[in-house]
Amino acid sequence: MMQRPLSANERISWLQLARTPRVGAVTFARLIGRFGSAQGALEALPRLSRGHLTPAPRAAAEQELEAIAALDGQLLAWCEPDYPALLRHLSPPPPCLAVRGKLALLRRPCIALVGARDASAAGLRLAETFARDLGAAGITVVSGLARGVDGAAHRGSLASGTVAVLAGGLANPYPPQHLALHAQIAAQGLVVSEAPIGAIARARDFPRRNHIISGLSLGVVVVEAALRSGSLITARAAGEQGREVMAAPGSPLDPRARGTNALIKDGAALVETADDILAHIRAVPRPGWRWAEPPALLFDLEVESAPDPSLMERLAGLLSPTPIHVNELARTAGAAISEVSAALMELELEGRAASLPGGYAASSLAAF
Numbered sequence: 464m465m466q467r468p469l470s471a472n473e474r475i476s477w478l479q480l481a482r483t484p485r486v487g488a489v490t491f492a493r494l495i496g497r498f499g500s501a502q503g504a505l506e507a508l509p510r511l512s513r514g515h516l517t518p519a520p521r522a523a524a525e526q527e528l529e530a531i532a533a534l535d536g537q538l539l540a541w542c543e544p545d546y547p548a549l550l551r552h553l554s555p556p557p558p559c560l561a562v563r564g565k566l567a568l569l570r571r572p573c574i575a576l577v578g579a580r581d582a583s584a585a586g587l588r589l590a591e592t593f594a595r596d597l598g599a600a601g602i603t604v605v606s607g608l609a610r611g612v613d614g615a616a617h618r619g620s621l622a623s624g625t626v627a628v629l630a631g632g633l634a635n636p637y638p639p640q641h642l643a644l645h646a647q648i649a650a651q652g653l654v655v656s657e658a659p660i661g662a663i664a665r666a667r668d669f670p671r672r673n674h675i676i677s678g679l680s681l682g683v684v685v686v687e688a689a690l691r692s693g694s695l696i697t698a699r700a701a702g703e704q705g706r707e708v709m710a711a712p713g714s715p716l717d718p719r720a721r722g723t724n725a726l727i728k729d730g731a732a733l734v735e736t737a738d739d740i741l742a743h744i745r746a747v748p749r750p751g752w753r754w755a756e757p758p759a760l761l762f763d764l765e766v767e768s769a770p771d772p773s774l775m776e777r778l779a780g781l782l783s784p785t786p787i788h789v790n791e792l793a794r795t796a797g798a799a800i801s802e803v804s805a806a807l808m809e810l811e812l813e814g815r816a817a818s819l820p821g822g823y824a825a826s827s828l829a830a831f
Contacts, residue, residue, distance in 0.1 A: 466544050475524045476501035477540045481558040482519040482527070482659060483508065485811055485827075487818030489789070492555040493808040495542075512812040530660045534633055534649075536563035549573075550678045553704060554822045557657045557675060561633050564653035568603045568624045574740065575605040575676045575701075577694045578612025578686035579719045586612060586687040586719065589711060591619035593684060596737030598623025605680050607672055608641055608648075612686050612694075617644060621651055626679065629656040630672040631664035655679075673697040674704075682707030682744050684734060688722030695722050698731070703822075707744060709734045770806035774798055778806050779815050786823040 469477060480501040481491060486508075494504035505518045531538055539546045541556040547569045550556055576594055578586060594604045594616045604620035606613040608627040617625045627648045631637050633656050636645040648654055657675060658668060673696045677683050683701040685708075688694035701708050708731040713720025727733050732743045777796055781787075793803040807824055810816035817827050 466542060468543050469540055473501065474538060474540065475521060475528065476505060478527060478538060478559060479519050479521055479524040480504055482524060483516070484519070485512075485516060485814055485817075487811060488555045488557055489804065489818030489822075489824070490808045490811045491558045493804055497805075497808075508812070511809065515814060516812055527660050531561050531563075531633065534563055534660075536561055536633055536654075537566075538562075547679055549680070550675065553674075553678050555818075556678075557671075559657070560675075561656045561658075561660060562653060563633055563649050564651075565624070566653060568626055568653045569679065571601060571603045571624065572744075573603040573605050573626065573680045574744065575680040575683040575697065576612065576616035576686065577606055577673075577676065577683065577688075577697050578723075579688055579692065579694065580609055580611040580613075581719070582611040582615070582687050583717070583719060586711075586713075587615040590615040590686045593686065593711075593737050593740065594619030594625070595623070597740065598625075600737065600741055602741075605676055607669075607676055607697075608636060608638075608645060609693075610638055610640060614641055614644060617648060617652075621647060625652040627652065627654050628672050628676045628679070629654060629664070630658070630668040632656055632658045632660040632662040634660050635663050637664040669693055670696050670700075674700045677701035677706055678704055680706060682709055682740070684709045684711070684740055685723050685726060685731075686711045687713060687717075687719040688726075689718055690721045690725060692722055695726070698726055707732065707747060709740060709743060711735065770802060770809055774802060775806045775809055778803065779810055782810075782816055782824060782826040784826055786819050786825045789822050789824055792824060 498504045498507055508516050508518050528538060539560045539562060541551050574597055576590055578590060590612045597604055598620040603624045603626055604616055605626045606616040617627060625648060629636055673693060677697050677700040683697055683706060685694050685698050698708050710723040710726040710731045712727060712733055713723055734740050781795055793800050796803060807816055811818055814827055817825050819825060
């Protein structure tokens, strides 16, 4: 689909489709490719879902757009020129983003800084120093507005330019301890959310937020993280997306350093200063800080025929609550990616599958 701004009516239809229950990012991309427009997909949904799925109300989409505008924000669809270029090439990209603040910050090279919520004083100081020095070098610092390292990263880069990605909607920043920081970022930086404007952040929303943090960035730097932490989800997402993964080493006696030290053992770049981060990023061939060739979308967006019912049943049997990447699912099923993605779309519309961040799929009972 060629890049172009949406008209007012097209934007309403686009948001309406994105807010329709059981239409995840994978299914959204397939529907747009199959029917050529959000309106065409909306008209086809009742038939495709055999009457089990009703599109989100148009009035609700109109009200959400009005609420975003009331916050001096805007909604970006992935077909539009202002949508972040790196994020657009995820497979699939988030259908739309609500943004508030200085959109130009996403046109600069971005690096994500994430880490422990219960960070040590040394970790907080290091994160803030990284952020300040990266900002001085012309880098936009991206993080998730969480307590600890995220907050330090935002504070360190507030003057130079920082982006906060929310798990909830623009009108419900989390955590409450960072309401003042959120207001500062909205005024001086940029706030980004994929969720409906009034959504309250839930535990299952944070992995999706983490995929956006890494997807916006050339690389992710982790400063303090336990072995089981959301920061490692962000690092894993970065690796899956072809981004650079970097980590600050820590004492083996500190549980908050075990995750970062494990990343380094697994091949993440060891960084101790902002210069280390910049040197590592610049060492990757990327003329003008841009990708020489953007990675291809996982799914081609061509008009296609209805999927083979036998393949749908085979895939339904292979899916479980444990997420599996669509590429692996295609290999296991012995089918082409295009056929598997089309079948998954039908299964999701029937409520028998769920598309998850990063090109993963699972049964409809999965939590990710």
